[in-house]
Amino acid sequence: MGILYIFIIGTVFGSFFGVILDRIPAHESIIFGRSHCNHCDRTLSLRDLIPIFSQIFSKFSCRYCHKKTSLIYLFLEISCGIIFVSGWLGLIDFTQFLFIILSVILSTFDYRYHSFPLVIWIIFTFILLLTSSSVLTDYIWLILSILAGIFDLKIGSGDFLWLFSASLSLTFLQEMIVIQIASILGITYFVIHKKRVEIAFIPFLTTAYISLILYQFIQSYFFK
Template sequence: MDILFIFVIGSIFGSFFGLIVDRIPLRKSIIFGRSHCDSCQQLLAYRDLIPIFSQISSGSHCRYCKSKIPYLYVFLEFSSALIFVLAWVNYLKPSQFLLIILSLILSAFDYRQHSFPFVIWFIFALSFILIFPLSPLFYFWLILAVLAEKFNLRVGSGDFLWFFTASFSLTFLN
């Protein structure tokens, strides 16, 4: 029963991540404003907002205008639910959990926008810096990110910023 509860909580977070991916590029509030269909602008009823279940039961179409709902939402909801369950059963360390959640969110932004907002990465990076110890490897990735921003290194600065964050939980020494 605990695992089912954690799965539901994780899917709710995944739904919120989808909202973040939709609204931040449009500079809309992630707190205020009801969810609506992007095609017909119809406000969604509570039954349309049940993570995973609503999209499956509607056949990935809006109940009102029948426009297609991107699979990205159900992917975020299910993936988040699975990640939360894996963390709950101690399969993931806290740093791995945060890194995978960050990677999921940034991947959704990258899929939609071909970039990600710096503020999303910064919030996670700041929490990593405050929670976990620093090492010289972190500075290496930050320097490469700055260089990639200034010069064409054929790798985006966002990739190096992700490596910076990943270096808190990934190690090649163990």
């Protein structure tokens, strides 16, 4: 029962992150103002705001204008529920928990807008810096982020910011492994979809990071 309760709390946070995803780029308050449909602007009722179930019962569309809603919101709710349960069970430590939450949020922003609000990264990374240790070499990622904002390094400055935050819970070798896995995933996606446009890289970095954490968990518990 406790796990279900923690999962529900996680889905509520995931739902709130969906609000952030919509409102910050639109320069709307994330605290004030009722939730509304992004297409017809109708105010949503309580039955429309229940994480996961509201979307399933409404068949992933607005009850008023019947416009299809993005599956990103369902992804946020389910993934945050799983992350909260993983933290509750001790499968990941607090630094990993916080960083994975940050990564999921940044991934959705990067996927939709190919950018993310700097303030979100600053808030989470500030807490990470307070709860974990860093070394001088970690700050190379910040320098690269600045250079990427000035010169065309073929990788976004936001990706380097993500790597700096990741360095607070990874060794340098693990970071290189994450980058390699993410690159393979990105190239595979690029080839399959044959898109000659900029692709969001943070979702691949996040997938690689979680894969590494999962591998370490399996190795420590089943191959002692």
